[in-house]
Amino acid sequence: MNPAPAASRSNGVVRLEIPAVAEWVAVARLAVAAVASRRPFSVDDLEDIKLAAAEACTNAIQHGPPNGTIAITCEVSAEGITISVSDRGHGAPLGTVAQERIGDAGRTEELGVFLIRALMDTVEYTSDVRNGTQLVMTKRISR
Amino acid sequence: MNPAPAASRSNGVVRLEIPAVAEWVAVARLAVAAVASRRPFSVDDLEDIKLAAAEACTNAIQHGPPNGTIAITCEVSAEGITISVSDRGHGAPLGTVAQERIGDAGRTEELGVFLIRALMDTVEYTSDVRNGTQLVMTKRISR
């Protein structure tokens, strides 16, 4: 937690804002993957991060307010990446969603949040009327 | 200039903010290229847009204030793309830079602004002490 030496790589914060429209999700996932690929994540982890970010954007489009925008913030450090995805919607009782395990029949509903939880190391939803819905998720660089 | 029919593709605005640090320019150029690739630009035009956006970021890093951020806005329409790249620096007498043609010896200096002007359809610099330096450039979809 000491400040990094001046010559080390910056712990960069990259912000992105896209219209909450299906067409732009591809831009968000490519940008997030590009940010993550500046750190030594495995190819597998990069794909996980890309998909999780895309699922979060898709949810913001499908469950957030119409004609809105989605704000995505990526912060990288030596440990990994933290991605936050926010919309201006009122959210939903997200605390309990998609926590269950897969039954014998496999999973066919609420796959989005389920995938996010499966692919990332930590996932936290906050949602209130004033600030909208925010999903903060992290992925650690594995060594 | 009439409003687009509701079912048509959105004239999207995508905003990106990166630290003014060399490492992050690749993220900006990939994101800008991803935005542009949602419209029917030729592969050649996409490469031009990508390089012009990157040159603008590189200049913001090399000539803008240290430890700053770069704000990039992309707006697409049926006609093409408008990209703005801003830093918080005081700028320079940019109006006259890199307007000259290539001499017999080829060009070896101020290649950045020269390339931006050569690759894009319109390029406009504004620069003042209050708002920093902003470059707005456009590329039309050729038919």
Place this chain on the structure above:
Amino acid sequence: MDIKVNVRESEGDAYVVDLAGEIDVYTSPKVKDAITELIDREHYNLVINLEKVRYIDSTGLGVLIGGLKRVREHGGSVNLVCTNPQIKKIFDITGLVKIFGIFDDEQSAMKALA
């Protein structure tokens, strides 16, 4: 960042849907349309070839699941061809491997339909 969809008839009333590219919230309606059209024309034995698919999200999975549910009502089935390890992983994580037949090549997927 786009999807190509190609539908072709195969042996014994089976149909193959070739997909190439990325299946996401923007492109999956195109995939859905192709599958829906086949089912509306009463073709219930489908092979969906994902060999050239580089990316699939939950909306893409949802389209495949929706197709499977509909053909099953008519005693049909959907078999997938999938070799990309990242995409296989998604079917694993979600447990969808238990629902779909997933095969390494079209021939096996076809044979298993019968």
Place this chain on the structure above:
Amino acid sequence: MDIKVNVRESEGDAYVVDLAGEIDVYTSPKVKDAITELIDREHYNLVINLEKVRYIDSTGLGVLIGGLKRVREHGGSVNLVCTNPQIKKIFDITGLVKIFGIFDDEQSAMKALA
């Protein structure tokens, strides 16, 4: 989004610098270091192979120009191998085609050094 640099000795005191990847404001210092080191060791006849370079920006061009200027002071030269049409276009637009020898393959670039 990165650059690979490989330096190897070739015929008649010439050196080849193989570059692969993207040359931009972040990666060009690595290219500059390799070229500077060769020149510091008094090697003034260089072939820089850009066949596997997918992208170059003005800082990359600046590094190549800087290298050329230095070797010329010693009667040397820098020949480039470049086949990517997008990159060739950048050399065209900037008029750098008039300054560098640009060749379609290493053999020709090497031959022209002599």
